[in-house]
Amino acid sequence: MATITVPAQVPPVSDDVEELHKAFEGALFNNRLVLLWILDPPERDAVLANEASKKFSTSDRALVEIACTRSSRDLHLARQAYHIKYQKSIEEDVASHTTGDFRKLLWPLVTSYRYEGDEVDMSLAKTEAKLLHDKISEKCYNDDDFIRIITTRSKAQINATLNQYKNDFGQDINKDLKADPKDEFLAMLRATIKSLTNPAKYFEKVLRLAMNRQGTDEGALTRVVATRAEFDMKTIKEEYQKRSSVSLDSAIAKDTRGDYEDMLLALVGSTDG
Amino acid sequence: MATITVPAQVPPVSDDVEELHKAFEGALFNNRLVLLWILDPPERDAVLANEASKKFSTSDRALVEIACTRSSRDLHLARQAYHIKYQKSIEEDVASHTTGDFRKLLWPLVTSYRYEGDEVDMSLAKTEAKLLHDKISEKCYNDDDFIRIITTRSKAQINATLNQYKNDFGQDINKDLKADPKDEFLAMLRATIKSLTNPAKYFEKVLRLAMNRQGTDEGALTRVVATRAEFDMKTIKEEYQKRSSVSLDSAIAKDTRGDYEDMLLALVGSTDG
Numbered sequence: 348m349a350t351i352t353v354p355a356q357v358p359p360v361s362d363d364v365e366e367l368h369k370a371f372e373g374a375l376f377n378n379r380l381v382l383l384w385i386l387d388p389p390e391r392d393a394v395l396a397n398e399a400s401k402k403f404s405t406s407d408r409a410l411v412e413i414a415c416t417r418s419s420r421d422l423h424l425a426r427q428a429y430h431i432k433y434q435k436s437i438e439e440d441v442a443s444h445t446t447g448d449f450r451k452l453l454w455p456l457v458t459s460y461r462y463e464g465d466e467v468d469m470s471l472a473k474t475e476a477k478l479l480h481d482k483i484s485e486k487c488y489n490d491d492d493f494i495r496i497i498t499t500r501s502k503a504q505i506n507a508t509l510n511q512y513k514n515d516f517g518q519d520i521n522k523d524l525k526a527d528p529k530d531e532f533l534a535m536l537r538a539t540i541k542s543l544t545n546p547a548k549y550f551e552k553v554l555r556l557a558m559n560r561q562g563t564d565e566g567a568l569t570r571v572v573a574t575r576a577e578f579d580m581k582t583i584k585e586e587y588q589k590r591s592s593v594s595l596d597s598a599i600a601k602d603t604r605g606d607y608e609d610m611l612l613a614l615v616g617s618t619d620g
Numbered sequence: 621m622a623t624i625t626v627p628a629q630v631p632p633v634s635d636d637v638e639e640l641h642k643a644f645e646g647a648l649f650n651n652r653l654v655l656l657w658i659l660d661p662p663e664r665d666a667v668l669a670n671e672a673s674k675k676f677s678t679s680d681r682a683l684v685e686i687a688c689t690r691s692s693r694d695l696h697l698a699r700q701a702y703h704i705k706y707q708k709s710i711e712e713d714v715a716s717h718t719t720g721d722f723r724k725l726l727w728p729l730v731t732s733y734r735y736e737g738d739e740v741d742m743s744l745a746k747t748e749a750k751l752l753h754d755k756i757s758e759k760c761y762n763d764d765d766f767i768r769i770i771t772t773r774s775k776a777q778i779n780a781t782l783n784q785y786k787n788d789f790g791q792d793i794n795k796d797l798k799a800d801p802k803d804e805f806l807a808m809l810r811a812t813i814k815s816l817t818n819p820a821k822y823f824e825k826v827l828r829l830a831m832n833r834q835g836t837d838e839g840a841l842t843r844v845v846a847t848r849a850e851f852d853m854k855t856i857k858e859e860y861q862k863r864s865s866v867s868l869d870s871a872i873a874k875d876t877r878g879d880y881e882d883m884l885l886a887l888v889g890s891t892d893g
Contacts (some may be wrong), residue, residue: 423696426733430692436735438728439772448763455711458731460699464711491723499712 380610383573391574392417392425393432396457398438405449405531408553409570410441414456415542416549419463426457448489448532452539455498459502467507475500476511487535497539506544547579549601551586554595556603568603572610576614584615650657656846664847665690666705667817669730674711678722678804681811681826682843683714687729688815689822699730704707721762721805723813728771740780748773749784750880756796763807770812779817820852824859827868831875841876841884857888 383391392396392413399409413425430436442454475496482490496508521537528534542549550571557564557571576581587595596617603611656664665686670683686698702710715727748769755763756776769781785793796812801807815822823844830837830844860868869890874885 423733430733430735430737434735434737434739436772436774438732438735438772439735442728442768442772453732455715455727458733459711460696460703460709460731462703462707462712464703464707466707495715499709499715501709501712585840 370514376606378606378610379555380569380573380607380614383569384576384614385611388421388574388577389428390432392421393428395436395570395574396429396437397433397440398426400437400444403444403449405535408535408542408567410453410457411535411538411542412549412570412574413460414453415539416546419460422457426561443576451489451494451536452498452532452535455494456539459498461499462501464501465502465503467501469507469511472504472507472511473515473555475508476515479508479512479520480516480523483526486526488524488536497536497543502543505540509540509544547582547586549581550575550583553589554587554598555591558598565603565607568599572611572614576616580615645786648821649879651879651883653842653846653880653887656842657849657883657887661694661847661850662701663705664696665694666701666710668843668847669698669702669710670706670713673710673717676717676722678808681808682842683726683730684808684811684815685822685843687726687732687846688812690818692733695730696733724762724806725767725771725808726768727803729812732771734772735774736776737774738776742772742776742780742784745777748781749788749791752781752785752793753789753796756793756799759799761797770809770816775816778813782813782817786831817820820855820859823848823856824863825850827856827860827871828864831871836875838876838880841872845884845887849889853888 354581383394386394393408396413399407414422417425423506426437426618429435433440438458441457442450445453458608479496482493487493491547497505500508509520516523521540524533524537524540526533538549541552553567571583572580584595587598591598593613596612598612599615599617600608656667659667661695668682669686672680687695688811690698699710702708706713711727711731715723718726751765752769755761755766760766768780773781782793789796794813797806797810797813799806811822826840826844830840844856845853857868860871864871868888869885872884872888872890873881
């Protein structure tokens with residue numbers, strides 16, 4: 348699913364360096380996209396998590412993405428990289444720079460090491476679907492057990508629970524979490540659930556909203572392209588095409604320009620250019 | 621500091637098995653100490669954490685010990701072993717089987733991945749010492765920031781903060797956390813702080829209290845001997861001798877008997893027998 352292909356025969360390092368120089372020719376303008384992309388994934392996640400926790404904004408999705416869309420192992424590698432780069436722990440910064448409900452959600456998210464097996468407990472799914480529904484009905488969105496289920500259960504178990512929720516209560520949990528569309532905490536809960544259960548659709552939406560507005564949201568566009576190019580960008584592009592009826596490449600070409608545009612198109616693996 | 625010595629020349633596996641059989645001769649009576657000791661440390665911690673979370677008791681110190689006295693890497697290895705053995709995450713079981721203040725403390729403790737460098741921020745130590753003191757004065761022992769400091773800061777930073785506390789407010793924080801000696805949450809907070817800052821003294825006290833009473837606390841005695849024999853038992857024995865004026869070996873010989881006694885003495889590296 349990666350959009351960057353690895354040659355069958357790995358070239359010598361000197362070739363790599365030359366290729367990189369060529370690729371970045373003209374792009375070396377202290378470009379944040381380049382600066383992020385040249386890091387290895389754990390260090391890149393550490394940098395993004397550090398920025399997001401130190402200048403915490405309730406609408407920033409970097410922490411949610413790192414905690415929910417990486418594998419348990421990759422999240423752990425990011426925590427290791429954070430130690431080395433910042434002489435601190437990720438949870439130390441997240442917990443000390445956030446407050447209230449946002450801290451209550453983000454702190455356990457960034458420290459999670461979820462089980463990754465496929466096994467699900469259907470009886471637990473039923474009980475916890477009801478618990479989630481009860482808490483939503485009571486508008487207790489920050490309930491301890493609500494947060495516990497979302498932040499500790501395996502992705503397979505959460506999927507089973509949310510399918511049960513839909514069966515038993517008639518609609519997607521994220522519809523029920525839209526009671527107040529302006530509530531930033533509800534928005535973060537919806538992003539958490541979507542990124543846990545369907546990361547490609549989650550990223551498609553972030554990209555769509557980043558460009559579907561007056562003034563591109565370069566922060567989000569850069570982050571998603573820099574972090575997903577090596578991984579699931581192909582699937583994200585398919586989701587984008589399906590949902591928007593234009594290709595991600597066209598949207599990028601329309602919304603951005605110059606070296607930034609070139610670099611974005613190179614990273615999403617444009618076939619248009 | 622280990623009390624089990626490794627031979628200069630490692631013998632073949634068949635010899636090991638024979639030695640083990642000899643060592644356990646007579647001890648193969650479904651002995652919990654044997655069952656725990658034959659596991660490798662991460663699996664042993666996973667077993668202890670699983671038992672402690674599923675039959676949670678506010679006086680059980682297994683979770684605190686695993687979270688606070690192991691290195692960050694070893695705690696992570698225990699979380700990995702937990703996945704394999706129980707098809708769940710450690711935090712999933714801890715958070716779902718505990719409630720209230722105990723959950724609020726234990727959940728972040730077991731998910732922590734503390735920075736392990738020696739660097740300390742003295743200005744932070746001063747601010748956070750004051751915060752801890754303010755919260756204790758207000759009897760807000762479960763305050764979010766109080767818990768955050770104890771569960772996320774590096775051990776070096778916590779040491780600096782607690783030294784600052786003593787300088788600025790005249791006595792050890794654990795003395796101030798004894799306001800109500802019967803309060804089980806305060807007792808767990810004191811154990812957390814002691815095991816983070818002085819594990820050998822912490823374990824010495826657990827052993828002393830396990831034997832210094834009517835009816836030995838075999839649970840605690842077995843756990844500490846099984847988990848520390850390979851690591852810091854030598855230092856723990858020195859602390860024991862200093863504090864109790866008898867050797868740990870003599871105390872064990874006085875309090876236990878039969879195969880259990882033999883196995884305990886073998887693991888603590890008795891020179892009396």
